[in-house]
Amino acid sequence: MAIKVTCPECEAVLKLPDDLPVGKKIRCPECSAVFVPKLAGAAKPKAKPVAVPPPPPPPPPVNSGSDEDDLNPYGVETEQELTESEKKAKAIHFGELRDKYPKSKRGPAIAKLVKPANYLVGAGMLVGLAAVVGFIWMMFPLVFNEGKAVSDEKMKQQLLYMGGFVLVGGYGALICLGASKMQNLESYPWAMAGGVLATPLLVGLMAVIVLRDPEVRAGFQEAPPPK
Structure with missing residues (x-):
């Protein structure tokens, strides 16, 4: 079955085969114009769904330093959470306890x-x-x-x-x-x-x-x- 299209330059009616690929350019025999025919039965390509980015993670709670705002007051303080100053302070404190009494000979x-x-x-x-x-x-x-x-x-x-x-x-x-x-x-x-x-x-x-x-x-x- 032939498909009828109109030339956009000379408006001549052209008959094209029904198995013409979508998007293929043709030449008008009347005015020699090259154009892409608009086929009525051609299906539009489906658009790919756009992936929705995941929501950003919630920010960590800010500890104000008070016991009421502490979400986990019974948590164990790990070694990584200790600052260098705290480590030095603890080392000095334990050193004072060790050196408080003289060692026996x-x-x-x-x-x-x-x-x-x-x-x-x-x-x-x-x-x-x-x-x-x-x-x-x-x-x-x-x-x-x-x-x-x-x-x-x-x-x-x-x-x-x-x-x-x-x-x-x-x-x-x-x-x-x-x-x-x-x-x-x-x-x-x-x-x-x-x-x-x-x-x-x-x-x-x-x-x-x-x-x-x-x-x-x-x-x-x-x-x-x-x-």
Whole structure:
């Protein structure tokens, strides 16, 4: 079916095929004018819907500084919300609390003397146990002799050994006494004496080295806390 259009220049009526594309230019055979025919049945292109921009977010509430205007009075203040001045103020405040009382020198000294004192106690107890066993061993022939007379020379020899083991027991007791004074920071001379006496047992050497530490000596010089 042909479509009739009118030339805008010479007003001549032209017949066009019905399958003519919309917007295609044609030439008038009468006046040679080029124009775009207006087709009556051509559908207008649909306009694309315009996207509506989202509304802007509401502004945050302004805190006036009063408790009544605070929307969340029980909120937790995070670390990011703290200003530099507030951080410095808190650091100074905590520093004053830490430095309000002088630090004790006895605590570090006791911490360093724990192992040497325990080793001295163990060494002294072993020496004392050996002395008791040796004393009983030397006394056994004198007490359980089955009614046989013991010669004077044998008696003197056994008594001499028994006296030696008594001295060994006293040696172990002195080591334990020095260890006790060392552990409680009661007496520096006694602590050093216990370490020197235990030097042949090798554990005393470590005690002497630790006792010569300036921090340990300062702990002995500091007065003990009141009971």
